[in-house]
Amino acid sequence: MTAIDLLTAISGTKSLSALDGYCRTVWSDWGAGRLTDDQAQNLAETIEERRREVRGRDTVAVRAPQIAAAAKATGRPSHFPAKRKASRSPDRRASIERRRLLAASGPMPPQLAAQFTTGELAALRIVADAVQARGACLMSLGEIAARAGVCVTTARNGLRQAARAGLVTIEERRRDKRPNLPNVVRVVSREWRSWIDRGGQSKSQFSATKGGGCKKIGATDKTSSRSSNSDRASRAHFPPSSPRKPPKGGLRGHP
Numbered sequence: 463m464t465a466i467d468l469l470t471a472i473s474g475t476k477s478l479s480a481l482d483g484y485c486r487t488v489w490s491d492w493g494a495g496r497l498t499d500d501q502a503q504n505l506a507e508t509i510e511e512r513r514r515e516v517r518g519r520d521t522v523a524v525r526a527p528q529i530a531a532a533a534k535a536t537g538r539p540s541h542f543p544a545k546r547k548a549s550r551s552p553d554r555r556a557s558i559e560r561r562r563l564l565a566a567s568g569p570m571p572p573q574l575a576a577q578f579t580t581g582e583l584a585a586l587r588i589v590a591d592a593v594q595a596r597g598a599c600l601m602s603l604g605e606i607a608a609r610a611g612v613c614v615t616t617a618r619n620g621l622r623q624a625a626r627a628g629l630v631t632i633e634e635r636r637r638d639k640r641p642n643l644p645n646v647v648r649v650v651s652r653e654w655r656s657w658i659d660r661g662g663q664s665k666s667q668f669s670a671t672k673g674g675g676c677k678k679i680g681a682t683d684k685t686s687s688r689s690s691n692s693d694r695a696s697r698a699h700f701p702p703s704s705p706r707k708p709p710k711g712g713l714r715g716h717p
Contacts, residue, residue: 465497465501465504465505468484468487468488468505469505469508471484472484472505472508472509472512473508473512475512475516476516477516478513478516478517481509481512481513481516484505484509485506485509488502488505488506488509489502489506551611556611557611557612558611559611560584560610560611561580561581561584561610561611561612562580562584564583564584564587564588564610564611565580565581565583565584565587567587569583569584569586569587569590570583570586570590570629570654570657571653571654571657574627574629574651574653574654577623577627578620578623578624579616579620581610581612581613581616581617581620582612582616582617582619582620582623583620584610584611584612585606585607585610585612585616585617585620585621586620586621586624587610588601588606588609588610589606589621589630589647589649590649590654590658592647593647593648593649593655593658594658594659594661597648598646598647598648599646599647599648600644600646601644602644603617603618603621603644603645605644621647628650628651629649629650629651629654630647630648630649630650630651631647631648631650632645632646632647633645633646633647633648
């Protein structure tokens, strides 16, 4: 095709796919030497302008009027299903407060918690509670995120980071031609599992339950060691007391 034939075909085209084919033809002819540089450049600019015109009219109503009419009759803006909107918290402030509270409640030992963000710790707190109650977490990502006050992406990142660190295992439960079941999350870290079993309390000798230093939190024992060992004190033998010797110079006022 000559440059004039290509220009005529491009001007009468109403399809974007046909314009893409003409664009490949133009540059193929230019590479073969059948078109000059100026001709190829002018044809490419014409194709781009035609694309903008066709794109504005290349809609479902133009290409498939019967489908657009059926969608309009059913009261739907489009025959295709609407895109699912991302879930949003109805009360963002309450979600933030719940997220911070869960993250500060001690879901895991401090040396492990330092690897995660506040939102990820809140999601892992929900997982830890489920593991403590049932031995494994069978909730979906959406449920974990809703309970923790975070988005699904944050909950997913927290679980992936925990899996990479060797703290949990994630078992996928896929089903053929049916929706997949929620993943099974199990805690395999001994340190984190013992922390969960203790209810998030440390065994440190300086914990609040045992006190720190040498002081005792309980009341002072009123039974002294002398009274408790009174039997041994009564059986002990003490030497008889000897009379006190007067001083060598005698008493004053006496010879």
